[in-house]
Each structure stands twice: as C-alpha cells, then as structure tokens.
Amino acid sequence: MSREKILAAVAANQPASQPLPPDPGMNFPAGDLVEKFAAVVTAIGARVVGIGSVAEIPARIAELFQGGRIVSFIPELAEIAENDISPATDPHTLENVDVTILQPHFAVAENGACWITEDLMGHRVLPFITQHLAMVVTAEQIVPTMHQAYDRIAEGAYGFAAFIAGPSKTADIEQSLVLGAHGPRSMTIFLVGL
Amino acid sequence: MNGELVLMNNERRTMDNQAKNVNLGDSKKMTVGLFIPCYVDQFYPNAGIATLQLLEKLGVDVHYPAGQTCCGQPMANSGFEHLTHGCNDLFIKNFSGYDYIVAPSGSCVLHVKDHLHSGQEEDKALSVRGKIYELIEFLTDVLKVENLEARFPHKVGLHQSCHGQRGLKLSQMTELVAPGFSKPGYLLNMVKDLELVPLDRMDECCGFGGTFCVAEEAVSVKMGKDRVEDHLKHGAEFITAADMSCLMHMEGILRRKKSGVKVMHIAEILNAG
Amino acid sequence: MMERTHKDHAQLSDVFNEDEPRVNWHDETLWWVRQKRDRAAHGIPEFELLRETASQIKNNVLSNLSDYLVQFEANALANGIIVHWAANAAEHNRIVHSILEKHDVKRIVKSKSMLTEECHLNEYLGGQGISVVDSDLGELIVQLAKEPPSHIVLPCIHKKKEEIGEIFHRHLGTEKGMSDPQVLTETARQHLRETFLTRRIALTGVNFAIAETGEFVVCTNEGNADMGAHLSDVHIASMGIEKLIPKRKHLGVFLRLLTRSATGQPVTTYSSHFKTPRKGQEMHIILVDNGRSAQLGRKEFRNSLKCIRCGACMNTCPVYRRSGGHSYHNAIAGPIGAILAPNLDMKEYADLPFASTLCGSCSNVCPVKIDIHDQLYKWRQVIVQEGYAATVKSVSMKAMAFTLSSPALYRFAGKSGRLFLKYAPFAVSNQMNPWYKQREMPEPPAESFGEWYKKNRN
Incomplete structure (x- = not known):
C-alpha cells in the first residue's frame, strides 16, 4: 500500500518537530477602509458603484447592463431577477446567465476580495459562469486584511466558498491584461452608503 | 518575536562589529592581515596597492603575509569544496594571528566567512571566519570612517x-x-x-x-x-x-x-x- | 557511462541567445513582473514578517508532515472526499486513469497543475486514448504548440503574441495575422466554454490543503478551475504531499504572499475553498509523493519542499530571464527547479545547479524564505561527490579546467605564480576559449601585487 509506504517514509525523514510561529496579528495601517477597498477594487479591474440603499440596485442594473438573464437572491431584486437557482439546478442550464448580483459575507480592503460561501451562490458555478458579476457590500462589512478575514471565517461551515477579487482575467499573452478570461467579464461592487 | 528573528539574521554582522570594536578600543593598535585575492594579485595589483595605501592612510597597521594564495572559492563554487582543505589550512596559517583580516573582494570574504573549515583546527577556522572583513565594511563598520581625503572628478x-x-x-x-x-x-x-x-x-x-x-x-x-x-x-x-x-x-x-x-x-x- | 541524449542548460542557453533582441524581450518581460512584485511587496510594511511567518509555518509542516497527512486524510474523508495515495508519478497517472475508466470517460478538462506536468500526465493519458484539454490560457497555448510550459505561473511567457496568433489561426480558426491579446483571449474563452460544458470529469491542482478541515484551496485568475470543477460530475484534485498547511487561518498568511510574489497582484481573482463535493458530485484527492519524502530526508535540501510555486525566483533570476524556461529541461524551471530536480534524477539534472551565478536574488524574493542559492551551492558539492559532474560535459570540463588552473592548486604543485596567466581561462586568445569569444582578456600588468609589495614595503 502506497499510503503506508509514504507515511512511513515521511515519518522517518521528517526533522524534529518545530513549533508554529505566533500569529502575525498586525493591523492594517490606519486609514479609511472603504477608501482603500474602493481604490483596490478599481485597480484590479472592477468598478465601484456607490448606492444609498439596496433598493437603488434595480435602477442601476438597468443603466449598467443590457438586460438579459439576471439572477439574484436579494429580495429587493425579485422584480428584475430570477431567484430559483439551487444546488439541485443543473449547472449547464446556467450557461446563458448574463448578470448575477450576490451578497457576500464581507470584503477585504487590502485586496478587494469578497468572501462568499456556497449557500449565498445558489449554485457553485453561478459566480463563475455568469457573464457579469456584481456584489453588494456595505461599509461595515469591510475588514482590513486577510488575517481579519480568516478570523471572521473562523470555523465556519461550508461545502464550497471563495474569495472573489475582480473580474476573471489573464495576462498570459505577453503580460497584456485581458479581462474576461473564462469567468465574468466584469465585476461591479455596489457599495452601500458610499 | 518573528521580527527579532528577521533582524537577527540581517544585523548579525553589525552586532559582531560593534562588540569587537568595543573590545578592541583604539583601532590604531590593531593588526590587520591583508588578503589580496589571486586574480587581483595577478591582474589588478593597483586595486591591492590602493587597498594597502588607504588602510595605511587611515593609520592601520597592515601586513601582507607573503605565503598567501587563494581562498578556494573557484573550486568550492564548482562543487569541489572537498579539494579546498589545503587552501583552507594555508589561509588559517597565514591569517589567524591578526586581529582582523581585510580583503578587497566581497566574494572571497563571503566564501571564507561561510565555508572555511579545518580538519585539525576548527576553532581557528571559526575565529578567522569571524574576523575577516571586506574592505568597505571594514572602513564603515570597524574604522567607522567619516571622511576621506579623496577626489575623483568623474x-x-x-x-x-x-x-x-x-x-x-x-x-x-x-x-x-x-x-x-x-x-x-x-x-x-x-x-x-x-x-x-x-x-x-x-x-x-x-x-x-x-x-x-x-x-x-x-x-x-x-x-x-x-x-x-x-x-x-x-x-x-x-x-x-x-x-x-x-x-x-x-x-x-x-x-x-x-x-x-x-x-x-x-x-x-x-x-x- | 551513458551520455544524456539532450542538450544541457549551457548548450540550450547558447541556442536561446542566438536571437539577442528576443533575449532582451524575454528579460524585460520578466523583469516587469519582478517590478510588479516589488511594488506589491513594498505596499505591505510587514512583508518581511509575513515571509518569516510563512517560513516557520512551513517548517512546522515539514517537521510534522506525517501527522498532518493523516489528519488531512481523516477530515477529507469525513467531508466526503475520496482520498488516494500515489508513491510516484506512474501511480498517480494510473489512479487518474482508473477514475476515468470507472466513469467511462475519454475526454477531460484540466486546470493548471505543475504536479501533473511533473508526472507527465497528459502524455500518459494520451497513450491511453484519453484527450486532455488544458484550460489555463497559457497552458492551452503551449499544449497547442506541443511544448511544455516554460514558467510555472506564466506558461507561455516565452512566446510572442504573433506566434500565439499563428497557433490560434491553425488550431482555433482565428484570422491569419491576428495577434491582439484581447481577440485571442476571447477566442479561447468561446472555445473552452464549450469544453467546460461538455466534460464530465475535471482535474485541478491544489495550492493549499488544510489539515484541520480537510479542505483544499485552488487559486486562479481566469476562473478555469472553478468552471471545470463545478460543471463536472467528477472533480479530481492532484496535490504534492508538501502542499499541506495546518490551519485555515494560515491561509491568511499564504494568500497575502502568494500572488504578490507571483505577479504583483494583491490576491488572485479566485481563491476557491473546496471542502465537500457538490450534491451528486464525486470528489477525489490524490496525495502524491514522487520523491518528496526522499527530499524531506535530505537535511540540506528539505527546505525546497516549502515552495508554494509562486515563480518569483524565476522572474528575478538573471540567468532564467536570459536562458528561458526550456533551457532547464524540467517541468519546473528556474532556481527552484534547479534545487528540486536533482532529487528526482541527479544525473539527468546535474547541470542545473551550475546554471547560476549564486547571486542570491532568488532567496531574497522567496515568500517562504527557501535558501535557494545556498542549496544550489550544496547541490554542486553533492553532484561532484557523487560523480555526476562528468555527465555534464560543458559545465564540468570547463569548470575543471578553470579549477585546475587556480593558483592554489597550481602553487601547491610548486610552480611559480606567474604561470597562472597561462592557465587562466581568460589567458588564451582564441575562439575555443569561452572567455575570449565575446570578452577581452585582462591585460597582464608589469608586476603582481606580491612583487610590488616585496619591492615597496619590505
């Protein structure tokens, strides 16, 4: 059995146990988290749209996108979006979704990432297969760094979860940045209260 | 804690230097063995001469042990460190008697610092490794030079x-x-x-x-x-x-x-x- | 002794350097990535503390790896993941194939996995009649070009957009002469969307696996790993056993470092945490050793297993930038490849640790503080002692010639110092002399320092 063979070889060859270091636990240099978050989000190829409340989103969606198939689980968007996507949905039926608007748990100022777990995605593939993705973030939801992010995630239960930072992108051809590789072509952050 | 580790690594040299300087007191009384690397000796004697004159100008008691050859780096970096024993022993013999060893070559100094060993006299090898300095760091860290009488309009x-x-x-x-x-x-x-x-x-x-x-x-x-x-x-x-x-x-x-x-x-x- | 059938790093670099403007372009492209890395790192005042912390976490991992593997396996099983163990590349490939056979699948889609490159999975599956489509854009390009990746993060960084345009014209039907990255990327998007939607099995790599939770994290910018995995009935994830980290919170440290070091981005677009299979989906993890447990036993070299595959050492390496990834003739190129490869086959890769000036820049950018250049030096000692230098003709013979002409060995032989000139590599003015080919020799002075000293100071 390779399992036993590998484990025996590893056990025989690993050095004496070395302790884990203390957590870095540093704070993000003081500054406005919202401002930092908005700046980073823009730098990574997404756009920030300030809104007073979630109720404004349907109107902004109409302005920003060309319609098509829109998916969201936000109650205020029920008029414009379908919301009956679930883990039981055949993912292949989502291939023609144009716009998806989701609410992540929180976002990270230092890298513009939004943390979203499976239960907020409808189906795992939705945030990836949709042509355009939008996330609704409030100022209080922004944490400084990934350390605080994992403090918040803690022992949280999920089957699948992701940090999503900006639109899908590639620079594989001569380091030229192209947005919209395989996932969403654009990422919009609706920043509530900006 | 982690920060200290990082610093320790980077500033080991400076701390060594300070400790030694304090112990030694007046820099003029120290003896310095001058190591002139092989290719400098053979091709660029002016670099060696300038090193010697500069140290003398700064009041340092410099000696050039005649029996010196090479630090052994060309062999070691090619994978033949095991052939450098002769080189190492000779280096120790030539230089272990000085308070400091100075050489106008960072590369040779680093090699001695990292890789000089001795079969019989490892304590002496360690001591040599601790007191060898590249010229620049010797000037800034040991002599703590604050001004120079030099002009080079270029x-x-x-x-x-x-x-x-x-x-x-x-x-x-x-x-x-x-x-x-x-x-x-x-x-x-x-x-x-x-x-x-x-x-x-x-x-x-x-x-x-x-x-x-x-x-x-x-x-x-x-x-x-x-x-x-x-x-x-x-x-x-x-x-x-x-x-x-x-x-x-x-x-x-x-x-x-x-x-x-x-x-x-x-x-x-x-x-x- | 059997001679190697292919050229060594020095010979391959000779070929690469025949086109100097191209070398300049390659160097500048990768230097640009290094500069992006610097800007990202300098944006984090505590960056060095992060590196030190990451390094210590990895020390802890390597020193408790057997326990962490067992812990990870138990948690992954509890999460409903099927766990496999592969002692070597062949076993890994067989396991993948057996899963495909079980599901009667002949076509799969794969996101970036350097481990599968190391195991030559595509070739193996090809031989079994299985078609594999690489979905990372760079990997797709080199796959269509029938070449291996030349860089672990930027697989086709050696290719110019015009060449990629030609490949796309031939394989994907783009207009001849079209080399706009925007258009080429859009073409790949359309082409691969079809692939993602029709493949029942997807294979991904693994960036980090968490012992305490049994989950694993895959980082991409393109979203290709997620498109493959979430549309498939079966997700196979291949990982080297060294990819484990103890706790979920440690991702905070590693994800802050990984992409900043790799491309200068603050984080990859997607950091996907896979913990359980989707309802109705089958999820497999293959834990691969393939020489890692042996490397763990090499005291001087075990730290190489801390590598998180960011590629920073390649981008900063002045040799890599001017010799190209293929000159390393190994799945993993550059400085990190040069310290990993000899463990797998010392004879085959005896040349790689010599493909360095030991400048040390690699160790300085390494986010987990692997002492890469010190290990290059140590591998040289091992390779010479084990007698493998002799198989690397152009390196060792020239090195030996130089060594034997060193004044130390030479003076031990009791000759006069001035003869050094005759034997030094720069002392012979002919085209056979590698120094003289493109450089003048130093002009021998009238007297040596030693001679001057004797006259002037004694």
Missing part, C-alpha cells in the same frame, strides 16, 4: 557585486522590504567631485559567477553586456565595485566593444586624488 556607476551585497549585506537589497542603505555609496559620497550615476537595475548580477563565466558563456556574456549597458546609458565614465572579478568581466566586455569607459576598484577611487 561620473561613476556603482556596481553592487552580489556576494558583497546579498552575502555580506554591504547594501540593502531591492528585493527586501527594509530601509535602504549602501556602505559603498556612503564612502563614495565622501569623495570630492565624484558624481554617482543612477541605474535602472540597482543590484542585478553582472554574470561573472566564477566558473559560470566560462561554463555558461552565452548567458554570462549577455548578463555582462546588459549590466554594462545600464551604466553606459546613464553616462558613467567609470564602473566601480567592491569586487574586482565583476569588473574584470565587465572590462572584458567594454574593451571588446571598444568603449572608452573604464572599470576601477572602489579602493582606487577612495584612495584617489
């Missing part, structure tokens, strides 16, 4: 030789997120009428690399050409460094392209005027 490009810079930490490295400093830059700034030119790549390797210069000829030469070009582009009349081997390589390239730009060991500039 535009100079400073090449940061890797072993001196990344090995001996003569200058801050661009890779690290840490405060900048440059010991050779500090000294060159004391030289009257000298203008240091900026470079696009402050600390890229020149491609000499010991036997690399012949074993990987194509890449070595290309690296050298690129490095030289950076200095030329910024108007350097002289390229200087704390390591003559890098300069020998760049000189070979400059002369092949019939450039009028010269190389000069930093000791010659600090001793000029």
Whole structure:
C-alpha cells in the first residue's frame, strides 16, 4: 500500500518537530477602509458603484447592463431577477446567465476580495459562469486584511466558498491584461452608503 | 518575536562589529592581515596597492603575509569544496594571528566567512571566519570612517557585486522590504567631485559567477553586456565595485566593444586624488 | 557511462541567445513582473514578517508532515472526499486513469497543475486514448504548440503574441495575422466554454490543503478551475504531499504572499475553498509523493519542499530571464527547479545547479524564505561527490579546467605564480576559449601585487 509506504517514509525523514510561529496579528495601517477597498477594487479591474440603499440596485442594473438573464437572491431584486437557482439546478442550464448580483459575507480592503460561501451562490458555478458579476457590500462589512478575514471565517461551515477579487482575467499573452478570461467579464461592487 | 528573528539574521554582522570594536578600543593598535585575492594579485595589483595605501592612510597597521594564495572559492563554487582543505589550512596559517583580516573582494570574504573549515583546527577556522572583513565594511563598520581625503572628478556607476551585497549585506537589497542603505555609496559620497550615476537595475548580477563565466558563456556574456549597458546609458565614465572579478568581466566586455569607459576598484577611487 | 541524449542548460542557453533582441524581450518581460512584485511587496510594511511567518509555518509542516497527512486524510474523508495515495508519478497517472475508466470517460478538462506536468500526465493519458484539454490560457497555448510550459505561473511567457496568433489561426480558426491579446483571449474563452460544458470529469491542482478541515484551496485568475470543477460530475484534485498547511487561518498568511510574489497582484481573482463535493458530485484527492519524502530526508535540501510555486525566483533570476524556461529541461524551471530536480534524477539534472551565478536574488524574493542559492551551492558539492559532474560535459570540463588552473592548486604543485596567466581561462586568445569569444582578456600588468609589495614595503 502506497499510503503506508509514504507515511512511513515521511515519518522517518521528517526533522524534529518545530513549533508554529505566533500569529502575525498586525493591523492594517490606519486609514479609511472603504477608501482603500474602493481604490483596490478599481485597480484590479472592477468598478465601484456607490448606492444609498439596496433598493437603488434595480435602477442601476438597468443603466449598467443590457438586460438579459439576471439572477439574484436579494429580495429587493425579485422584480428584475430570477431567484430559483439551487444546488439541485443543473449547472449547464446556467450557461446563458448574463448578470448575477450576490451578497457576500464581507470584503477585504487590502485586496478587494469578497468572501462568499456556497449557500449565498445558489449554485457553485453561478459566480463563475455568469457573464457579469456584481456584489453588494456595505461599509461595515469591510475588514482590513486577510488575517481579519480568516478570523471572521473562523470555523465556519461550508461545502464550497471563495474569495472573489475582480473580474476573471489573464495576462498570459505577453503580460497584456485581458479581462474576461473564462469567468465574468466584469465585476461591479455596489457599495452601500458610499 | 518573528521580527527579532528577521533582524537577527540581517544585523548579525553589525552586532559582531560593534562588540569587537568595543573590545578592541583604539583601532590604531590593531593588526590587520591583508588578503589580496589571486586574480587581483595577478591582474589588478593597483586595486591591492590602493587597498594597502588607504588602510595605511587611515593609520592601520597592515601586513601582507607573503605565503598567501587563494581562498578556494573557484573550486568550492564548482562543487569541489572537498579539494579546498589545503587552501583552507594555508589561509588559517597565514591569517589567524591578526586581529582582523581585510580583503578587497566581497566574494572571497563571503566564501571564507561561510565555508572555511579545518580538519585539525576548527576553532581557528571559526575565529578567522569571524574576523575577516571586506574592505568597505571594514572602513564603515570597524574604522567607522567619516571622511576621506579623496577626489575623483568623474561620473561613476556603482556596481553592487552580489556576494558583497546579498552575502555580506554591504547594501540593502531591492528585493527586501527594509530601509535602504549602501556602505559603498556612503564612502563614495565622501569623495570630492565624484558624481554617482543612477541605474535602472540597482543590484542585478553582472554574470561573472566564477566558473559560470566560462561554463555558461552565452548567458554570462549577455548578463555582462546588459549590466554594462545600464551604466553606459546613464553616462558613467567609470564602473566601480567592491569586487574586482565583476569588473574584470565587465572590462572584458567594454574593451571588446571598444568603449572608452573604464572599470576601477572602489579602493582606487577612495584612495584617489 | 551513458551520455544524456539532450542538450544541457549551457548548450540550450547558447541556442536561446542566438536571437539577442528576443533575449532582451524575454528579460524585460520578466523583469516587469519582478517590478510588479516589488511594488506589491513594498505596499505591505510587514512583508518581511509575513515571509518569516510563512517560513516557520512551513517548517512546522515539514517537521510534522506525517501527522498532518493523516489528519488531512481523516477530515477529507469525513467531508466526503475520496482520498488516494500515489508513491510516484506512474501511480498517480494510473489512479487518474482508473477514475476515468470507472466513469467511462475519454475526454477531460484540466486546470493548471505543475504536479501533473511533473508526472507527465497528459502524455500518459494520451497513450491511453484519453484527450486532455488544458484550460489555463497559457497552458492551452503551449499544449497547442506541443511544448511544455516554460514558467510555472506564466506558461507561455516565452512566446510572442504573433506566434500565439499563428497557433490560434491553425488550431482555433482565428484570422491569419491576428495577434491582439484581447481577440485571442476571447477566442479561447468561446472555445473552452464549450469544453467546460461538455466534460464530465475535471482535474485541478491544489495550492493549499488544510489539515484541520480537510479542505483544499485552488487559486486562479481566469476562473478555469472553478468552471471545470463545478460543471463536472467528477472533480479530481492532484496535490504534492508538501502542499499541506495546518490551519485555515494560515491561509491568511499564504494568500497575502502568494500572488504578490507571483505577479504583483494583491490576491488572485479566485481563491476557491473546496471542502465537500457538490450534491451528486464525486470528489477525489490524490496525495502524491514522487520523491518528496526522499527530499524531506535530505537535511540540506528539505527546505525546497516549502515552495508554494509562486515563480518569483524565476522572474528575478538573471540567468532564467536570459536562458528561458526550456533551457532547464524540467517541468519546473528556474532556481527552484534547479534545487528540486536533482532529487528526482541527479544525473539527468546535474547541470542545473551550475546554471547560476549564486547571486542570491532568488532567496531574497522567496515568500517562504527557501535558501535557494545556498542549496544550489550544496547541490554542486553533492553532484561532484557523487560523480555526476562528468555527465555534464560543458559545465564540468570547463569548470575543471578553470579549477585546475587556480593558483592554489597550481602553487601547491610548486610552480611559480606567474604561470597562472597561462592557465587562466581568460589567458588564451582564441575562439575555443569561452572567455575570449565575446570578452577581452585582462591585460597582464608589469608586476603582481606580491612583487610590488616585496619591492615597496619590505
């Protein structure tokens, strides 16, 4: 059995146990988290749209996108979006979704990432297969760094979860940045209260 | 805690230096053994002479043990460290009697510092490793030179030789997120009428690399050409460094392209005027 | 002794350097990535503390790896993941194939996995009649070009857009002469969307696996790993056993470092945490050793297993930038490849540790502080002692010639010092002399320092 063979070889060859270091636990240099978050989000190829409340989103969606198939689980968007996507949905039926608007748990100022777990995605593939993705973030939801992010995630239960930072992108051809590789072509952050 | 670890690593040398300086007191009474690396001895005696004269000017009691040869680095870097025992023993014999050992080559000093061993006298080997200094760091850290009577009215490009810079930490490295400093830059700034030119790549390797210069000829030469070009582009009349081997390589390239730009060991500039 | 059938690093670099403008372009492209890395790192005042912390976490991992593997396995099983163990590349490939056979699948889609490159999975599956489509854009390009990746993060960084345009014209039907990255990327998007939608099995790599939770994290910018995995009935994830980290919170440290070091981005677009299979989906993890447990036993070299595959050492390496990834003739190129490869086959890769000036820049950018250049030096000692230097003709013979001409060995032989000139590599003015080919020799002075000293100071 390779399992036993590998484990025996590893056990025989690993050095004496070395302790884990203390957590870095540093704070993000003081500054406005919202401002930092908005700046980073823009730098990574997404756009920030300030809104007073979630109720404004349907109107902004109409302005920003060309319609098509829109998916969201936000109650205020029920008029414009379908919301009956679930883990039981055949993912292949989502291939023609144009716009998806989701609410992540929180976002990270230092890298513009939004943390979203499976239960907020409808189906795992939705945030990836949709042509355009939008996330609704409030100022209080922004944490400084990934350390605080994992403090918040803690022992949280999920089957699948992701940090999503900006639109899908590639620079594989001569380091030229192209947005919209395989996932969403654009990422919009609706920043509530900006 | 982690921070301390990082610092300890980077500042080990400085702390060594301070401790030793305190113990030794008056720097004029110390004895210094001068190690002139083989290729400097053979090809660039002026760099050796300038080193000697500079130390003498600063009141240091310098001796050049006649029986010296090589630090053993050419062999060791080629994978033949096991053939350097003879070299090592000779080095210990020549130099262990001095308070300090100084050499105008970061590369050779780093090699001795990291790899000098002895079958019979490991304590002596360790002691040699602890007291060998590259010329620049000896000037800034042990002698704590604050001014120099030198004049060199030229535009100079400073090449940061890797072993001196990344090995001996003569200058801050661009890779690290840490405060900048440059010991050779500090000294060159004391030289009257000298203008240091900026470079696009402050600390890229020149491609000499010991036997690399012949074993990987194509890449070595290309690296050298690129490095030289950076200095030329910024108007350097002289390229200087704390390591003559890098300069020998760049000189070979400059002369092949019939450039009028010269190389000069930093000791010659600090001793000029 | 059997000679190697292919060229060594020095010979391959000679070929690469025949086109100097192209070398300049390659060097500058990768230097640009290094500069992006610097800007990202300098934006984090505590960056060096992060590196030190990451390094210590990895020390802890390597020193407790057997326990962490067992812990990870138990948690992954509890999460409903099927766990496999592969002692070597062949076993890994067989396991993948057996899963495909079980599901009667002949076509799969794969996101980036350097481990599968190391195992030559595509070739193996090809031989079994299985078609594999690489979905990372760079990997797709080199796959269509029938070449291996030349860089672990930027697989086709050696290719110019015009060449990629030609490949796309031939394989994907783009207009001849079209080389706009925007258009080429859009073409790949359309082409691969079809692939993602029709493949029942997707294979991904693994960036980090968490012992305490049994989950694993895959980082991409393109979203290709997620498109493959979430549309498939079966997700196979291949990982080297060294990819483990103890706790979920440690991702905070590693994800802050990984992409900043790799491309200068603050984080990859997607950091996907896979903990359980989707309802109705099958999820497999293959834990691969393939020499890692042996490397763990090499005291001087075990730290190489801390590598998180960011590629920073390649981008900063002045040799890599001027010799190209293929000159390393190994799945993993550059400085890190040069310290990993000899463990797998010392004879085959005896040349790689010599493909360096030991400048040390690699160790300085390494986010987990692997002492890469010190290990290059140490591998040289091992390779010479084990007698493998002799198989690397152009390196060792020239090196030996130089070594034997060193004044130390030479003076031990009792000759006079001036003869050094005759034997030094730069002392012979002919085209056979690798020094003289493109460089002038130093001009021998009238007297040596030693001679001057004797006259002037004694």
